[in-house]
Amino acid sequence: MNSEQQLTKISEYSHDHMTQDRTGHGFDHIRRVVAMARKLSTTENANQLVTLAAAYLHDVIDDKLVADPQQAVTELSDFLAEIGVSQPQTEQILFIIQNMSFAHTLDGQAVKLPLEGQIVQDADWLDAIGAIGITRAIYFGGHHSEKIYDPRISPRESMTRAEYRNLDNETIINHFYEKLLKIKDKLNTPSARQIAENRQQHMLDFLAEFKAEWNAEK
Ligand code: ADP
Ligand code: NI
16 A cells, blocks of 8 residues: 555544544544645655644544543554554654643643654644634533633633643633633744744634623724
């Protein structure tokens, strides 16, 4: 199997494992992350197969989406071996997808990712900001019965991983201050930072408009 055929199989595998998700991690998210990773990798000298495979697979072993992550890792390694992805490449892909999530950057748990991982992480984070990011936050917040906004509840200054997952008293608007507005400065590659500028401005404009309307100022 050549690498294009391998990627088709990997895409199908990801699709089979992601289509059920209704928390903003559906296959549409995967498609956007793959497209952005492809775009970012053209300006960097990254291995295409590892980058795109990790982009397709970055959510299939997530502990908040699968009941048994260890089992998911085993199943995934077997699948990659079956389609002829080499052992070292499989290890790189697994290392990236096990260490790239935003939650991993809390608690000082961040590990240095290889270039391919930095690109996929940037692509994943870019999908959490801008117009898409606004939509996903509202979608996620609605799914988890968060309040839209409550000016009496202050955004949490900094969070551990456990606190990030604790949604008591969380509001959709506070999520912007706790996570989304901070993403811009966490990005790895210059090209992603460039793309984030415009997306950041859209979020700031949205928040300003939202608060003005909330307070009947407009
Ligand atoms: P990741 O898998 O990148 O760590 P998450 O599962 O934390 O991402 O988040 C998935 C999407 O839902 C992102 O767009 C994120 O901004 C949004 N989201 C996460 N937590 C909240 C929250 N408490 N309120 C609103 N949106 C959220
Ligand atoms: Ni993702």
